[in-house]
Amino acid sequence: MWLILIITVVIIGAIFLARKASMPVEKKTQEFLKTQQTRSKEEVSGRSLPPPPPFPMGSTRRKDANRIAPKRIFRLDYDGSHDFDNYPFEIVGESHYQSNIERFAVKREGKGCFTEVEAKIIREFSNSHDKNACRVDINGLTVGYFPRNNAESWVKLLGRLNMPDNSEVYVKAVIVGGGSKDYSFGVRLDIPSRIANSAKYIKEV
Known part of the structure; x- marks a missing residue:
């Protein structure tokens, strides 16, 4: 026990x-x-926490920041060395903006119009048909757009030159046509017909 x-x-x-x-x-x-x-x-x-990393290339946040960046203004003065004609670049969609174009066209009696003006190229982010849409304005009024394949090339060019997506590029342009009811107005730009050749002619104002 x-x-x-x-x-x-x-x-x-x-x-x-x-x-x-x-x-x-x-x-x-x-x-x-x-x-x-x-x-x-x-x-x-x-x-x-360490500071956040910079936006990766191609990220949505980077693109959004690029679009709301302060606007920068550029000029494209082309010397025609890559084309045989003056004003070699043709835009599209002018038929929808005839009343806008007519406001700036100087008509010649019995002949078509050939009015030299200044135009502005700017991205149109709200365009639901083309994410790369590039609009052409004259004095704040829309007169047409870049063809789809050229718009894509223009957007790539902006990126290659580190230009903000909302950059405004001013160019020489000409209004043609309008000699009769059957011959509507058109707009041509004095920029290279091959967009990639525009790089060396773009200068910030």
Whole structure:
């Protein structure tokens, strides 16, 4: 009987000593976990986070930032070295803007019009038919658009020259036609017929 009691006391004492010895380790573990939690909260709050990386090329955030950047104005003065004709670039869609074009056309009696003007090329982000749509305006009025394949080339050119998407590029243009009801007005631009050749002629104003 006494032997069983002594063994029981020894076992209880051993368990107590073992638990007491492990308490510092548990306390250190708890302190470590608490420190990690505090550090995580600080990082979430932004106090320890590194600055965000720049926008990756082609990202949506980069494009949006590019579109709302301050507008920059450029001129494209072409010397005709890549084409045989003056005003070699033909735009499209003029039939929808005849009343706008007619406001600037100087008509000649019995002949078609040949009125030299200044035009502006600008991206049209709200266009639901073409994400690369490039609009042509004269004195703030739309007179037509770039053909789809040329619009895509123009957008690529803006990117290659590090020009903002909302850049405005002014060029020489001419209004032609309008000699009769069957011969509507058209607009031609004095820029290279191959868009890629425009790069060296674009200068910021």
